[in-house]
Amino acid sequence: MSIDWIHFTPWASLAGGLLIGLSAAIFILVNGRILGISGIVGGLLRPRSGDLGWRLSFILGMLVAPILWIFLMGPPVSHIDSGWGTLVIAGLLVGLGTRLGSGCTSGHGVCGISRLSPRSIAATLIFMAVGFITVYLVRHGLS
Numbered sequence: 001m002s003i004d005w006i007h008f009t010p011w012a013s014l015a016g017g018l019l020i021g022l023s024a025a026i027f028i029l030v031n032g033r034i035l036g037i038s039g040i041v042g043g044l045l046r047p048r049s050g051d052l053g054w055r056l057s058f059i060l061g062m063l064v065a066p067i068l069w070i071f072l073m074g075p076p077v078s079h080i081d082s083g084w085g086t087l088v089i090a091g092l093l094v095g096l097g098t099r100l101g102s103g104c105t106s107g108h109g110v111c112g113i114s115r116l117s118p119r120s121i122a123a124t125l126i127f128m129a130v131g132f133i134t135v136y137l138v139r140h141g142l143s
Helices: 010-031 037-042 052-073 084-100 105-114 118-141
Strands: none
Touching: 010 105, 037 052, 037 105, 105 118
């Protein structure tokens, strides 16, 4: 087994993790809400009074940040090994899993586990197990 040292980025990964954790902590302290993307986006379908502004601002920030990055740093080099059909099916399955799990990986994995929520720990373990099995089947079982 060889290690891909070019793509081994522990410092960038650590910085990203710290920023996500800090953002989640600030969000819950300021808003009293869990920083879960599916809940924030889902709340736009039936917004409560006073909810629309912060939800739209959050989503706008998620859309503007990568555009700003590309403007400042240039587009990242990426390679996707799947076709559009596979990506669409994967996205729909993630959406179904989010619905069945009553939350997404950001809500359960980042915020729920940090609060030691048994439901979030179970959901995250299931998310991860299904992800591992899917990657194994796609790369080894179906090829």
